Amino acid sequence: MHTYTPHLTRFKMWSPVAISVELRLYSEGVDGKVVARYNLEVAGEGWWRLNVYQDLKGLFYTYRVQTAEGWLDETTGVFATAVGVNGMRAAIVDLAATNPDGWEQDQRPPVCSPVIYELHHRDFSISHSSGVRNKGRFLALTERGTRSPEGLPTGIDHLVELGVTHVQLLPSFDFSSIDETQKNVPHYNWGYDPQNYNVPEGSYATDANTPEVRIKEFKLMVKALHDAGLRVILDVVYNHVANVANSAFERTVPGYFFRHRTDGSLANGSGCGNETASEQPMMRHFIVESVAFWAKEYHIDGFRFDLMALHDRQTMQAVVDRLCEIDSSICVYGEGWAAETPLLPAAQCMTKKNIHKVKGLAAFGDELRDALRGPFYDDTKGGFLFGNRSTLPLLKLGLAGMVYYPELGNSGLSAWAKSPLQVLSYVSCHDDLCLVDRLRAVSPQLFDEEVARLSLLAHTAVLTAQGTPFLFAGEELLRQKRGVRNSYRSVDTVNAIDWRSKAKHFGVFTYLRRLIEMRKAHPAFRLTTAAQVKKYLHFLDVGDACTVAFTLNGKAVGDAWGRIVVVLNAERKAVDVCVPEGDYTVVCRDGRVQLSNREHEVRTAFSAPPQSALIAWSST
Ligand code: CA
Numbered sequence: 001m002h003t004y005t006p007h008l009t010r011f012k013m014w015s016p017v018a019i020s021v022e023l024r025l026y027s028e029g030v031d032g033k034v035v036a037r038y039n040l041e042v043a044g045e046g047w048w049r050l051n052v053y054q055d056l057k058g059l060f061y062t063y064r065v066q067t068a069e070g071w072l073d074e075t076t077g078v079f080a081t082a083v084g085v086n087g088m089r090a091a092i093v094d095l096a097a098t099n100p101d102g103w104e105q106d107q108r109p110p111v112c113s114p115v116i117y118e119l120h121h122r123d124f125s126i127s128h129s130s131g132v133r134n135k136g137r138f139l140a141l142t143e144r145g146t147r148s149p150e151g152l153p154t155g156i157d158h159l160v161e162l163g164v165t166h167v168q169l170l171p172s173f174d175f176s177s178i179d180e181t182q183k184n185v186p187h188y189n190w191g192y193d194p195q196n197y198n199v200p201e202g203s204y205a206t207d208a209n210t211p212e213v214r215i216k217e218f219k220l221m222v223k224a225l226h227d228a229g230l231r232v233i234l235d236v237v238y239n240h241v242a243n244v245a246n247s248a249f250e251r252t253v254p255g256y257f258f259r260h261r262t263d264g265s266l267a268n269g270s271g272c273g274n275e276t277a278s279e280q281p282m283m284r285h286f287i288v289e290s291v292a293f294w295a296k297e298y299h300i301d302g303f304r305f306d307l308m309a310l311h312d313r314q315t316m317q318a319v320v321d322r323l324c325e326i327d328s329s330i331c332v333y334g335e336g337w338a339a340e341t342p343l344l345p346a347a348q349c350m351t352k353k354n355i356h357k358v359k360g361l362a363a364f365g366d367e368l369r370d371a372l373r374g375p376f377y378d379d380t381k382g383g384f385l386f387g388n389r390s391t392l393p394l395l396k397l398g399l400a401g402m403v404y405y406p407e408l409g410n411s412g413l414s415a416w417a418k419s420p421l422q423v424l425s426y427v428s429c430h431d432d433l434c435l436v437d438r439l440r441a442v443s444p445q446l447f448d449e450e451v452a453r454l455s456l457l458a459h460t461a462v463l464t465a466q467g468t469p470f471l472f473a474g475e476e477l478l479r480q481k482r483g484v485r486n487s488y489r490s491v492d493t494v495n496a497i498d499w500r501s502k503a504k505h506f507g508v509f510t511y512l513r514r515l516i517e518m519r520k521a522h523p524a525f526r527l528t529t530a531a532q533v534k535k536y537l538h539f540l541d542v543g544d545a546c547t548v549a550f551t552l553n554g555k556a557v558g559d560a561w562g563r564i565v566v567v568l569n570a571e572r573k574a575v576d577v578c579v580p581e582g583d584y585t586v587v588c589r590d591g592r593v594q595l596s597n598r599e600h601e602v603r604t605a606f607s608a609p610p611q612s613a614l615i616a617w618s619s620t
Contacts, residue, residue: 001079002061004094009056013077014282015252016046018065023050024074026060029084029091029209035059060089065252075251078286080196081293082211085181087174087195087202091211095297098215100223108301108329109229113520116233117164118429119473121172121204122188126492129499130154138204138217141167142224150503156228158502162476162509163516166331167225168233168304170430172218174199176242177489180208188495190430190488192272192306193242197290222299233302233331234294238278238287239310240270249276257283259343269310271339278315279344287315288322295326305334309351310342313358316350320360333424336363356418365423368398368465372427372458373438379485382442384570385454387546395548396539398425401466403530407539419529420466427458428472436480452478453611456511456591457568460613463515464566466527466537476512477501507591514593524554524564532557542577546570547608549577554617561617569608578605582618589614
C-alpha cells in the first residue's frame with residue numbers, strides 16, 4: 001500500500017520471507033518502461049517500507065519480492081487502493097482528490113426497518129428500456145428521473161418508489177474475468193473472481209485507464225444512493241481469489257494466505273480452486289482492514305460475505321467489532337455455508353450453526369427459500385408454493401426468523417439464530433433460478449396468472465417473516481432469466497432486467513411496494529429477540545391444508561395494529577381458517593394490498609382465497 005502527499009509517498013508491505021523487496025515505478029498502467037527502481041528497507045516483524053521524497057502522483061508501481069528460492073513475479077501488493085487497467089499495476093493517486101463535491105457531508109441514511117435489494121450493475125441498467133444513460137456502470141446509480149418506455153420510474157427512482165432501504169451490489173471490487181480494455185464489447189460476469197480487493201472494478205467505470213475515474217465514480221454512486229435515502233452494501237469475496245499464482249497474496253508470501261491439504265495441494269472449499277486462510281493472522285488482518293477501508297474511504301454501509309463458512313469465527317467477530325468501532329449501524333452478514341467442506345475444524349467455521357456465537361452477525365436463511373420454492377438440489381421439486389405440505393415445519397421456522405418457537409417441538413429442525421436479527425429472509429437471489437423460472441421449472445404448465453399469484457404469495461412470506469427481508473432485483477417485475485440457473489457469465493438477454501415489465505406487471509410491483517410500506521410501519525413484523533417471537537408469534541391450526549396462518553401480538557410491541565393475522569394459502573382452493581374472535585380490517589386479500597382500508601369485519605374465521613395471502617388486523 002502507499003500513502004501519498006505531494007512531497008512524499010510512503011510505501012509499506014509485509015513479507016517475512018523476503019530477503020529483499022524492489023519497488024518499480026512505471027509511467028503507464030500496462031506496458032511501457034520502468035522509470036525508477038528502489039529497494040525497500042526492513043521495518044521489523046516482516047514489514048518493509050520506503051519513503052520517496054518526490055511527487056509521484058500519476059505513476060504506477062509494482063513490488064518484486066526476492067526469497068531464498070529466488071525472485072517472485074511482480075505484484076500490486078495485497079493492499080493496493082488504486083490500479084491501472086486490468087489491475088496489473090498499482091497506481092499512485094491522491095485519494096482525497098477523488099472525493100466528489102459534498103463528500104465530507106455525506107451521511108449514512110437512517111434506517112429502522114431494513115429491506116435489502118440485491119442488484120448487479122449490468123442487469124439493472126443495461127437494457128434500453130432502463131432509460132439510463134450510463135448503462136451497466138457505477139454512474140447508472142447516480143441518475144435520477146430515469147423512466148421506462150411507458151414513463152414509469154426506473155433506476156434509483158424505482159428503488160425509492162419500491163421503498164427498499166439497502167442496495168446490495170454484486171462484486172464491485174476489481175475482478176479479473178472482464179478485459180477492461182475492451183470498453184465497448186458486451187461482456188458479463190458476476191465478478192466472483194477477485195483480483196484487487198480494495199479497488200473498484202474498472203469495467204463499471206467510464207474510463208478504466210485513468211485510476212482516479214473508477215474511484216471517483218464509485219463515490220459518486222454511493223453519494224447519490226445516500227442522497228436518495230438508500231444504504232449501500234458490498235458483496236465481498238475474501239474466501240478465494242481468481243488465480244492463486246497471479247495473486248498479490250502468493251506473490252508476496254507464497255503459501256501463507258491459502259489453506260493447503262497435507263499433500264501440499266490447495267484446499268478448495270470455495271469450489272473455485274482455492275480457499276484463503278482467514279485463521280492466519282495477516283489474512284485476518286487483511287480482511288478486517290479491507291472492510292474498514294471500504295467503510296471509511298467509500299462510506300459503505302454493510303458487507304455481504306460470500307461463502308462465509310470458509311472464514312473462521314474469530315475473523316468474523318473481528319470484522320464485526322472493527323466495523324462497529326466505525327459505525328455500529330454497519331451491517332454484516334453472509335452465506336453460512338461453503339461450496340465444499342472447508343479445511344478448518346467445523347467448530348471454527350462461520351456456518352449458520354455457529355452464527356449464534358457471533359453477536360451482530362447474520363446469515364441467509366435458505367430454509368425459508370427452500371420451504372417456499374423447493375430444495376436447492378433439484379429445480380423440478382416444488383415446496384410449499386406447489387402444495388407440498390412436508391415443507392410446512394421448515395416454512396414456519398423461516399417465518400419465525402430461525403429462532404425457537406413452541407410449535408417447533410422435536411421436529412429435528414435447527415433453530416440456528418439467537419435472534420431474528422441474525423437471519424435474512426428470502427426466496428431468491430442471484431444464484432440459482434430466479435423465482436419465475438423456478439416456478440416454471442417445477443410446473444411448466446402454470447398459467448401466467450398463477451405464476452404472478454404464487455410470486456406474490458412467496459414475497460408475502462418473505463415480507464411478513466421475522467428477520468431481515470432480502471429481495472433479488474427485478475422480482476418485483478416478475479423478472480425471468482430464460483431458465484438459466486447459473487447466469488454468472490450469460491449474455492444480457494438472459495440477465496438484463498426488462499423495464500417494460502414494470503407496466504406489464506404493475507399490480508405485482510404495487511403489491512410489493514405496499515407490503516414493504518406495511519412492514520416499515522409495523523414493528524410486529526420486526527421482533528428483535530427470540531423471547532418476543534416465542535411470546536408474540538403464534539401459529540394457528542389450519543387442519544390438513546397446505547396453508548400457514550399465524551397471529552402477531554402487535555400491542556405488546558407498541559404496534560398500532562393490536563393483533564395481526566397472516567394467512568398464506570398455497571391451496572388451489574379457498575381455505576377456512578379459524579382466528580381469535582375480533583373486529584378485523586383486511587389489508588391484503590386475493591393478490592391485492594389496501595393499507596388504507598377502513599372496513600370492519602367481525603370474525604371468528606376467514607376464508608383465505610386460493611394461492612394467495614390474507615392479512616388482517618384488529619385493534620385488540
Ligand atoms: Ca477488473
